[in-house]
Amino acid sequence: MNGPLKMYRTRQVVRHDIAVQLPDCMYKLKNIHAARNGMVEQRTDHVSSAPKKVDICDQNNQNLPEMAALELRQEEILRQLADLKKQMDNIRNNLQISKNAAVTSQIIKPKQGPPPSLPDVIINASPTNPPYSLELVQKLWKNYMFLSVKSYTHSSLSSLTENAQQLTKTLESFKPGNVPKINVKLIWKDVGANPELVVAHSRIFGEVNILRYLARVTSDYLNYETCNNVHEIDALLDVCYNIVKSKTKTERASLLQVLNKSLGKSQWLGDRSQISIADLAAYSAIKQATNPSEVNVNLGKWMQRCVACQ
Template sequence: MNGPHTMYRMKPVLCFTDEIELPQCMYKMKNIQETFHANREDASPTCPKPTSISEQVKKLLKCPLPEVAALENRQEAILKQLNQLKEQMTALRKELRQSVPKPINETQHHTFEAGLQDRLQDIVVNASPQHPPYSLIALARLWNAKVNLRLSCHIHSTVVNAPKNECFGNMDNQTGTENVPELTIFIVWKNVGAETEMVISPISQSTVRGEPNILRYLCRVGPVEYNYEQIENLFDQTKIDEILDSCYHIARCRTKKEKLQGIFTITSELGKSDYLLGKTSPSVADIAFWSVLKQVDQTTRKDLASNVVTWFQRCSEIFSAGQ
């Protein structure tokens, strides 16, 4: 082994023949391509010298490499398998009597109603009998045209007596609107205090704590017109978040004075309009605040201002939950 080993030769992708002006301050090196072409006997017939780089690129595009063709064939095979999986899933949905989501098209104005069924999954809410989540009843009434929201109540072994409230009992096995997505919320009466819990994933035990935070989650996955985060007015978005946080605080206040202070902070501008935020129709802020007032004791409710009492009665009529 006295000399260098001869390696295999590879045809260059581009034959660049133009001269390049090199700086004189660097050391010079032989042109590897020129040496390669000089040693090849069949360089001129198989690798003609094109006039420009653009022509060489066009030639490569017309005659793709074998690797590119193999990649395209592999992609076509994967797409074919995906279509077969989609057909199998559709057949399974029909066999299990589940609604097949309709494809989203441009005529739906990006309301995402076609994918609503995929976003809605049955969830479990652990609630204390002393702090019933009345906001779920309000959502069921407002979403009636878009989602059949059903409430199924159950009693945990740690609870002796379930809350005697006809509102939740009437929401079980109710008849909803046809051809709309369905969502069942299983309410488990459990001694969790004011920390109402919503279990999103039983496997990972992911929970959302607090009734206002549960409202935030449901508004994001529910009908897009009830998602307050889609409002163009950023001030209203911030105000709704502030009211939801205040409702979270009121539910945990221990004294009557603290509760009245929190209520006054929310209703300071209520007299200027029928609902919170100066709106003509109830929003998620009205739902959260109405639920909190439903949970406070009668002595605290007697000290409410007249405009707050009027607003409370108006919301109770809309949400059809009585007082």
């Protein structure tokens, strides 16, 4: 066979060269073929141009008219902050204060003023959880204020424990100096592990909170809130509260470890050179809730110092 072969010509089925009249009721779609690869053929009347990118802030401003007012308010606040910073810089320059001035860590000791006039208080305590901290408070305040304790037994109790009887005898037989006194009614009743302090028809629960009250209403060195380690002392008071509430020996052991770590090689808890409210609370909690075998040598010597404190 010589020469090219002739192909069979088929009949045209669809013609694209004629205009198609589309009805107006039909929805016009974009030409997906012309928009491929980001190229849009503008000559086709049924393809719209690519939408303009609108910033998110512009969209919010279009949809929410309040956004414009909010932006203006933000700009005003930023301007006021800049003015305030400028004023603070001027004040610092006038006072000749360095930006990198060191922060003092000196402990501010409360002034030893005259004892305040305090109302009589009532303390409800359980015989199984005697508030031993009152004994230490009496000793520490002997030249400042006298905790005059009178004990009573509630009718719901048939008898007192030996520890409660011994504490009652110690508190009532204490001989103070010539100092003002606070009358304290110690009522033995079944109130659980947390004693209650009643003053001016208000109740304060928990021995650590009773100590906080006594420390705050007086100006002696038991007030710890002016010390630089106030947060550590508060944490130790929480540990003492949990020791009294602990249920198992393992739980008490972990809490005693916290106290032992805080004591370290120092004389008193919190690396302090003087006894604090944390020592009083810890002494009472350990004496209430633990056995002598649970206390290590370091804490044992510390408890002896608490007993001998004056």
